[in-house]
Amino acid sequence: MSYPRVALLGLGLIASSMFWAMKRAGMDSHVTGYARSQATRDTARRLGLCHEVCDSVAEAVRDADLVVLAVPVGAMGELAEAMAPHLKPGCTVTDVGSVKQAVIDAVRPHLPEGVEFVPAHPMAGTEHSGPDAGFASLYDNRWCLIVPEGASEQATARLEAYWQALGANTERMEVEHHDLVCAVVSHIPHLIAYTMVGVADDLRRVSDQEVIKFSAAGFRDFTRIAASDPTMWRDVFLTNKPATLEILGRFTEELFALQRAIRTGDGQLLFDYFTRTREIRRGILQAGQDTDAPDFGRAAVRK
Amino acid sequence: MSYPRVALLGLGLIASSMFWAMKRAGMDSHVTGYARSQATRDTARRLGLCHEVCDSVAEAVRDADLVVLAVPVGAMGELAEAMAPHLKPGCTVTDVGSVKQAVIDAVRPHLPEGVEFVPAHPMAGTEHSGPDAGFASLYDNRWCLIVPEGASEQATARLEAYWQALGANTERMEVEHHDLVCAVVSHIPHLIAYTMVGVADDLRRVSDQEVIKFSAAGFRDFTRIAASDPTMWRDVFLTNKPATLEILGRFTEELFALQRAIRTGDGQLLFDYFTRTREIRRGILQAGQDTDAPDFGRAAVRK
Known part of the structure; x- marks a missing residue:
């Protein structure tokens, strides 16, 4: 074949x-x-x-x-x-x-x-x-x-x-569905990762050295995909405009809801939201699409 | 001692x-x-x-x-x-x-x-x-x-x-600096990861099964930290309000700048942004704070 x-x-x-x-x-x-x-x-x-x-x-x-x-x-x-x-x-x-x-x-x-x-x-x-x-x-x-x-x-x-x-x-x-699914599972996650790394790099009150030293607290998971090829990703965003803008709109809407919960002290909303997202992780592990080793199995990284 | x-x-x-x-x-x-x-x-x-x-x-x-x-x-x-x-x-x-x-x-x-x-x-x-x-x-x-x-x-x-x-x-x-640094390297990355996973879970036009199946394209990196303990994270956001709201404000500002570049087709801005973020990843690897194995070394995950 x-x-x-x-x-x-x-x-x-x-x-x-x-x-x-x-x-x-x-x-x-x-x-x-x-x-x-x-x-x-x-x-x-x-x-x-x-x-x-x-x-x-x-x-x-x-x-x-x-x-x-x-x-x-x-x-x-x-x-x-x-x-x-x-x-x-x-x-x-x-x-x-x-x-x-x-x-x-x-x-x-x-x-x-x-x-x-x-x-x-x-x-x-x-x-x-x-x-x-x-x-x-x-x-x-x-x-x-x-x-x-x-x-x-x-x-x-x-x-x-x-x-x-x-x-x-x-x-x-089908082509349109493809472009939407990819905006969700790939394009917007990459854009967000790039943004977070950019924000950290740009802050005056926190140095790059601090960001790098203390990255194990969550930040470094973002930096892997934010190190992907810039040309490829520029083209993705320029050419999948409708789907990325749609998902980005949904993302900022949700983020604002959580921001509001933080500001007003709505602990129940935050707790419920954070509980729901655990299920998705379980699904990914069960589908064999990721390792279930704690911390991706990288705990042994040494200088 | x-x-x-x-x-x-x-x-x-x-x-x-x-x-x-x-x-x-x-x-x-x-x-x-x-x-x-x-x-x-x-x-x-x-x-x-x-x-x-x-x-x-x-x-x-x-x-x-x-x-x-x-x-x-x-x-x-x-x-x-x-x-x-x-x-x-x-x-x-x-x-x-x-x-x-x-x-x-x-x-x-x-x-x-x-x-x-x-x-x-x-x-x-x-x-x-x-x-x-x-x-x-x-x-x-x-x-x-x-x-x-x-x-x-x-x-x-x-x-x-x-x-x-x-x-x-x-x-x-110093205490105030601690809370700011942690908002950058840990708290906001977690909030964003939770949000992205929540958006994916909530979309009607893309099923959870699709999100799970195709997660290797970037999304799954977010799901690890979005599976963290909900009680702990609820408390973090409720108690580190000023710093998380400040960094969240910076994050949405940057995200809107990238969104605008996508909408107007400003490829140069996107390319430059995505190039800059690669350096931070290099710093993290040099500091021994992450593995440099491609894909966190998890390429061999099997069903």
């Missing part, structure tokens, strides 16, 4: 992890890779990432049965335009963007007749980025959302089987 | 970890314990927590050289009043509360002449609570803030040495 020839366009955390996961799965695909920056291509060659690292998009996608757009969402349109004339008829194009409506709008107009486009979103990542950040197990037990949006059943099922071979679970989702 | 007799009042995560850490350090102190609930006392006896679990505060503090108030901040005053008549002259009273001004205001009026009060705040914890949640290494390489506030140098230095023997680093801090 794999593809004889796969082209990875963009060689960051996501694409490099895909390559190592393909190797681990024993796929016999021939994998070409392309990155815009010479430095990234050099690193990829040094790491043995892809069977062939190409200096042009045209070269990388020629004869490919699957082309993976693995660049920030804001760069997808330009990349699609550059590759389109060189695609093999009947090939499948997919992407790994965190936003789907904007990617579809940017990519589809460029694709020639007879090319299948199956948007996808592997919901996995770490706070590290770049070609040397990838590892084979990144997708294990993680979800890859597939947004068929008019692609054939055959092309969709084939891409699902491919992602499952990389270790992921797959689920099909 | 230890104390011949130590009384732990309140037998939750903090006190039970103190007991196991004292044992690990080889201290020969005799440790008594008290908890208001019969169930907690029973659990403590079953676990072998403390050398003696007492059924009354009076019994627990009699002859103690160090009395540790390890209950939620809102319960400190009542506990101090109950124990005060039974304290040994010249003993030291300390606490482990996350807020210091409110604890000092609640406890000090009850203490007799000749008793030293040295407020302290071990900045350590996990999302688990109760007598069976404790472990000996909880304080290793964590900070314990000491707020002398008029205690003698001798009593202060002795308490510092005690906490260092439990594995912690100590630092002295």
